[in-house]
Amino acid sequence: MAIDCEDQELLDGFLAETTELLEKLDDDLISLEKSPEDADLMNRIFRSIHTVKGASSFLGFDMLVKVTHKTEDVLNRLRKVELTLTPEIMDVILEAVDLVKTLVADIKGGDIVERDLEGTIAKLIPFLSENAVEATVLAPVFAPKEEKAAAPAQAPAEAAAAEAQAAPATPQEAKAEAKSEPAPSQQVAPAPQPKPQPVKEPQKAPAKGGGEDLADNSTVRVDVKRLDDLMNQVGELVLERNRMIQLHSDYQAGLSPADFGDDFGKLSKRLNFVTSELQMQVLKMRMLPVEKVFKKFPRIVRNLARDLGKEVDLVIYGEETELDRSVVDEIGDPLIHLIRNALDHGLETPEQRLAAGKDRTGTVVLSAAHEGNQIVISIKDNGRGIDPDKIAKKALDKGLVTDEQVAAMGTREILDLIFLPGFSTKEQTTDLSGRGVGMDVVRTNIRKLNGIIEIKNEVGQGSEFILKLPLTLAIIQSLLVEVEKEVYSIPLASVIETMRVSKKEFHMIGGQEVLKLRDSVLPLLRLQQTFGCQEVYTDRDTCYVVIVGVAEKRIGLIVTRLLGQQEVAIKSLGKFLSNLPGIGGSTIMGDGRVALIVDPIGLVGGAA
Amino acid sequence: METALAKVKSEEYGGELIQLVSFNLEKEEYGINVLMVREIIRMLNITRVPNTPHYVEGVINLRGKVIPIINLRKKFDLMDAEYDKRTRIMVMEVVGELMGFIVDEVSEVIRISEKEIQPPPPVVSSGIEQECMAGVINQAERLLVLLDLEKMFSADERRLFSNVA
Numbered sequence: 001m002a003i004d005c006e007d008q009e010l011l012d013g014f015l016a017e018t019t020e021l022l023e024k025l026d027d028d029l030i031s032l033e034k035s036p037e038d039a040d041l042m043n044r045i046f047r048s049i050h051t052v053k054g055a056s057s058f059l060g061f062d063m064l065v066k067v068t069h070k071t072e073d074v075l076n077r078l079r080k081v082e083l084t085l086t087p088e089i090m091d092v093i094l095e096a097v098d099l100v101k102t103l104v105a106d107i108k109g110g111d112i113v114e115r116d117l118e119g120t121i122a123k124l125i126p127f128l129s130e131n132a133v134e135a136t137v138l139a140p141v142f143a144p145k146e147e148k149a150a151a152p153a154q155a156p157a158e159a160a161a162a163e164a165q166a167a168p169a170t171p172q173e174a175k176a177e178a179k180s181e182p183a184p185s186q187q188v189a190p191a192p193q194p195k196p197q198p199v200k201e202p203q204k205a206p207a208k209g210g211g212e213d214l215a216d217n218s219t220v221r222v223d224v225k226r227l228d229d230l231m232n233q234v235g236e237l238v239l240e241r242n243r244m245i246q247l248h249s250d251y252q253a254g255l256s257p258a259d260f261g262d263d264f265g266k267l268s269k270r271l272n273f274v275t276s277e278l279q280m281q282v283l284k285m286r287m288l289p290v291e292k293v294f295k296k297f298p299r300i301v302r303n304l305a306r307d308l309g310k311e312v313d314l315v316i317y318g319e320e321t322e323l324d325r326s327v328v329d330e331i332g333d334p335l336i337h338l339i340r341n342a343l344d345h346g347l348e349t350p351e352q353r354l355a356a357g358k359d360r361t362g363t364v365v366l367s368a369a370h371e372g373n374q375i376v377i378s379i380k381d382n383g384r385g386i387d388p389d390k391i392a393k394k395a396l397d398k399g400l401v402t403d404e405q406v407a408a409m410g411t412r413e414i415l416d417l418i419f420l421p422g423f424s425t426k427e428q429t430t431d432l433s434g435r436g437v438g439m440d441v442v443r444t445n446i447r448k449l450n451g452i453i454e455i456k457n458e459v460g461q462g463s464e465f466i467l468k469l470p471l472t473l474a475i476i477q478s479l480l481v482e483v484e485k486e487v488y489s490i491p492l493a494s495v496i497e498t499m500r501v502s503k504k505e506f507h508m509i510g511g512q513e514v515l516k517l518r519d520s521v522l523p524l525l526r527l528q529q530t531f532g533c534q535e536v537y538t539d540r541d542t543c544y545v546v547i548v549g550v551a552e553k554r555i556g557l558i559v560t561r562l563l564g565q566q567e568v569a570i571k572s573l574g575k576f577l578s579n580l581p582g583i584g585g586s587t588i589m590g591d592g593r594v595a596l597i598v599d600p601i602g603l604v605g606g607a608a
Numbered sequence: 609m610e611t612a613l614a615k616v617k618s619e620e621y622g623g624e625l626i627q628l629v630s631f632n633l634e635k636e637e638y639g640i641n642v643l644m645v646r647e648i649i650r651m652l653n654i655t656r657v658p659n660t661p662h663y664v665e666g667v668i669n670l671r672g673k674v675i676p677i678i679n680l681r682k683k684f685d686l687m688d689a690e691y692d693k694r695t696r697i698m699v700m701e702v703v704g705e706l707m708g709f710i711v712d713e714v715s716e717v718i719r720i721s722e723k724e725i726q727p728p729p730p731v732v733s734s735g736i737e738q739e740c741m742a743g744v745i746n747q748a749e750r751l752l753v754l755l756d757l758e759k760m761f762s763a764d765e766r767r768l769f770s771n772v773a
Contacts, residue, residue, distance in 0.1 A: 486656065531658035571674045573657070573667060574705050580659055586667060586674045594655040594669045 011107075014055050018104050021048045023295070025097055029090065030298040036085040046075045052100065064103050066117055070124040071096040083127060087306065092123045094299070222285050230285070233278045240271050279475065288328045290368045290377070291319035296332075297339060297366060304343045311350050311360055312343060317367035323375045327469055330449050331377070334442040338379045338465050339364065341439070346383035346463060356460070358382070371468070374493060380464035386457045388414040398422060410520075415455050416553075419443045447601045450476075450493050452549050468493075476570060478587070478597065480563040481546060484533040487595045489568055489587055490557070494548045494600040498562060502542050515545060515556055522547065524556045525603060530582055548600040555604050570597060625719050628745075630752060631698065631711040634686045638711075639718070639745060639752045646699045646706065648714050651691050668708060670699065677708040683760075702757050709757075718752075720745055725754060 028045050032038065049072045056064035071093060077083045099120050106113050244267060251260045294316055305312040347353075347362035354360060365380040388411050395401045395417045406414070417423060421440040446453050451469040470476060470493040477492040506513050506524065513524040524545065528535060537560060545556040568587035571594075572578070584599030628639035629648075654666040654677055663682035667674050677697060681689060689712065697708040725743040742756035 533656075533658070571672075573674060574676060574707075576705060576707070577657060577660065577664075577667070577676055580657065582659070583657065586655070588669045588672065588674070592669055593653050594667050594674055596655065596657060596667075 011059065014059055015104065015108050018052050018055065019108075021052055022097065022101055022104065024048065026094075026299045027295050029094060029097065030302055033085065033087070033090050033302070039079075042075075042079050046072065046079050049075060061103070061107060061112075063112070063115065063117055064100060064107075067096055067099050067103065067120065070121050070128075071100070074124050074127045077127065089127060091306070092120075092127070094303075096120050096124060226281065226285055230278070230281045233274060233281055236274045237271075237278060240267065240274055243267055244271075283324070283475070284322075286325050287322035288325050289319060290321045290323055290328065290331075290375070292328055293332050293335060294319045294366060294368070297335070300336065301339065301343065301364065304340060308343060309349060310343060310347050310362060312347060313361050313363045315363060315365045317365070318369045321368040321370060321375060323469070327375070327449055330445055331467070331469065334445045334467070335366075335377070335379070337439070337442050339366070342379055342381040342383070342463075342465075346381040346385075348384055352384075356384075374468045374470060377467045377469065378464055380462065382462040385459040385461055385463050386415060386418070386455070387459055388457075391415065391417050395420065395423060415457060418455075419453075447550055450491050450550075450601070452494065475567060478566060478568045479546065480566055480589075480595065481527075481544070481557075481559040482561040482563055483527045483531060483559050484536045485560075486531070486533050487563065487589070487593075488527065488531075488559075488598050489566070489595050490546055490548065490598045491584075491600065492565060494550055496547045496549045496554065498544060498546045500542055500544050504541070517547070517556075520554075522554060522556045524558055526558045527598075528558070528560075530603065548604070550600045550604040553604045555600075557598070557603070568595075568597070625721055628718050628720060628752070628754065629698070630715045630718055631696070632713040632715060633680055633684065633711055634689075637715070637750060637752050639754045640698070640700070640757065642717055644700045644702070644757065646701055649697050649699060649708075651695050651697065651710075665710060668697070670706070670708070673706065675699065675706045675708055677710060679710045681710070681712075700757060702760075720747075728753075 025045060025048050028041055028048070032041050032045060035041070049068055053065055053068035053072055056068065074083070074089070074093060078085055078089070083089065099115070099117065102115065106115070247255075247260070247263055247267060250263075255263075297316070298314055301312055301314040342364050347364070348356065348358075350360045353362060363382050365378070367380075368375060368377045370376075392401075392406045392409075392414050395414075396403065396406060400420050400423060401417065419439045419442070423439065443453065446467055446469070449469050451467055454466040454468070456464040456466065470491070478489040479492050479495050479498070480487055480489050482488075501515065506515060508514070509521070513526070515522045515524055522545075527533070540560070544559050544562050546559055546562075547554060547556050549555075566589075568589075570585045571587055573580070573583070573586055577583075582599055582602040583596050584602070585597045586594050587597055589595050627642040629642050629645050630637055630639045632638070649670075652668050654668055656666040657664060657676070663679050665677040665679045665682075667676050681687070691710075694713040695710065696714045697710055698714065699706060699708050701707075724745050724747070726746060728741040728744055740756055740760040742754040742759075745752040745754060
């Protein structure tokens with residue numbers, strides 16, 4: 001059935017608002033489970049569902065109304081403490097919210113599909129009858145005798161919905177209507193009840209929508225202040241341009257070259273300042289808080305923990321850390337994989353934990369922070385850690401490595417084996433893990449973003465996965481190097497260190513040039529050979545090695561000279577040259593020439 | 609822009625006058641539909657791009673846009689020649705992408721009638737693939753080879769272009 005809605009604007013408004021509310025709802029529900037006494041939170045949740053119900057009935061989405069209506073009823077009883085929140089109730093409510101999301105997604109997709117609502121609704125209904133209350137309420141501190149109250153409370157709520165339905169104009173108005181209505185209904189409903197408990201004050205939580213981003217990524221909401229700042233900077237830029245024109249005409253009118261030089265120097269300094277400011281502002285507008293990704297994790301962790309029979313505390317730090325939209329879009333999947341792994345492989349069951357002398361409840365810490373030009377995201381658990389022997393054995397069993405290879409590996413290399421495609425320590429494939437694709441996906445995604453992944457591990461104490469990602473993908477800090485008179489740019493995010501070495505220090509191992517670097521052996525790659533540059537300097541016996549890291553791999557690139565660090569804007573090479581191995585793009589340098597950007601991912605992959 | 613182009617094209621196949629930019633390669637004259645040509649520029653610094661077919665000379669910065677440059681001499685297996693002050697880069701839009709082609713010299717824009725275009729002779733001895741010859745124009749004093757660059761970058765060729773290691 002196609003959607004027949006006369007007013008597309010109305011529908012868009014409804015979708016935007018509902019999506020926003022639902023996103024928030026997940027988060028709120030999980031918090032509610034942790035602090036069931038929070039009346040504000042409870043009311044906010046109730047209001048969200050109520051708003052969705054009102055708006056959908058106004059627009060005639062019957063299926064949505066059905067589900068939200070029942071959900072609202074259950075929430076209403078929870079709110080009035082006729083029901084006590086149990087994980088079972090929460091499961092059902094979350095299921096209902098998921099169903100609502102599916103329905104909304106259908107509407108968004110433009111086609112309403114007939115979906116099975118009865119299953120979910122049937123699960124909700126038991127919580128609406130008296131007996132069920134007796135049966136499910138585990139701690140009946142408040143005698144659940146006033147089940148009738150549900151009815152009067154429901155009636156005004158429905159009236160509110162009817163009001164909303166009747167509301168003529170925009171969904172905003174409908175929403176306003178719906179929002180104002182529950183307040184009186186709340187006050188009316190408890191009145192006939194002889195309940196001794198304090199009636200929860202219907203506090204008006206401000207509508208949270210304002211500053212938040214929509215789930216769909218095609219439009220951006222930008223802080224007005226940021227826009228004003230931008231306008232200011234553009235104004236400055238125009239001023240500088242005028243000065244430049246003025247200076248040129250002065251010069252033509254006979255300004256002495258010395259004065260011109262002076263003025264021009266000043267001008268370029270100011271111009272430099274203004275443009276870097278401008279660049280910052282525009283970058284900032286593209287920034288999103290990482291919260292956008294993080295906020296879906298409490299829900300995921302909760303469900304996983306229940307499925308796995310584990311007790312988990314998820315602690316989140318630094319969700320306000322901002323990073324570029326393009327990065328935000330890409331890190332979701334890798335993070336989900338890592339969190340799943342932490343719960344599934346990392347954390348033990350409560351019994352095992354107690355036996356190991358740890359707290360019953362395991363902890364997963366998800367944190368984000370800025371570190372220079374990078375963002376560092378870490379997922380840390382205090383579970384059993386990764387056992388290198390087990391990893392090595394598994395990799396051998398699966399035939400991913402040979403005995404000799406394992407014998408030559410240090411602990412670090414062994415841990416890196418988990419990133420191999422097809423690797424899995426689980427005996428059995430579950431819907432959570434075991435198919436051996438997880439870490440491979442993580443690595444691929446992180447590499448795509450020019451990121452680095454590190455593992456910190458302590459057997460028995462837990463493990464930590466650290467992702468280091470660049471802040472943005474459009475403008476990068478890069479190291480300019482010279483390879484036999486040709487200039488290449490290496491993304492600084494993947495450069496770990498540079499060093500000057502004598503060619504005598506290179507060794508050959510199995511046809512591969514390597515360098516002994518402190519306690520590890522570093523494979524080397526001659527950029528001159530890889531890129532087929534003509535050899536110009538044949539008499540030099542020292543050169544520079546740029547050590548780049550991609551995800552967990554390290555490799556040394558041999559270059560002729562280091563030219564310095566520069567911020568470069570990435571330009572595409574167009575579709576004809578897009579798949580060149582080892583070349584990730586190009587950039588235009590100060591003198592107008594094009595310099596190619598080295599793609600460390602391609603090089604590291606090629607050398608391995 | 610796109611539709612305007614298509615319109616002119618359809619007219620030109622109806623036997624209308626068409627305009628060609630003529631250029632030289634190894635003393636031979638070639639022609640290309642003027643609507644394909646975006647601009648003609650002098651030689652610039654070309655940045656070599658590794659691991660590309662030999663006829664890809666590299667990339668240049670065309671007012672902030674990086675575009676690939678193809679040496680038509682190399683493409684057609686003609687003898688290499690030094691660049692001189694007459695060497696030009698013809699910037700064209702080929703299958704939706706800007707590209708530059710290095711030619712020995714750009715001479716003029718000529719008008720010819722559609723009817724003057726003859727099918728290419730069956731045997732072509734030079735390295736120019738048969739497919740990218742759209743026809744031959746035989747006027748009193750001159751012989752012009754009409755090129756179709758879109759065909760030069762047929763699907764096959766394009767794949768080759770990007771995957772050459």
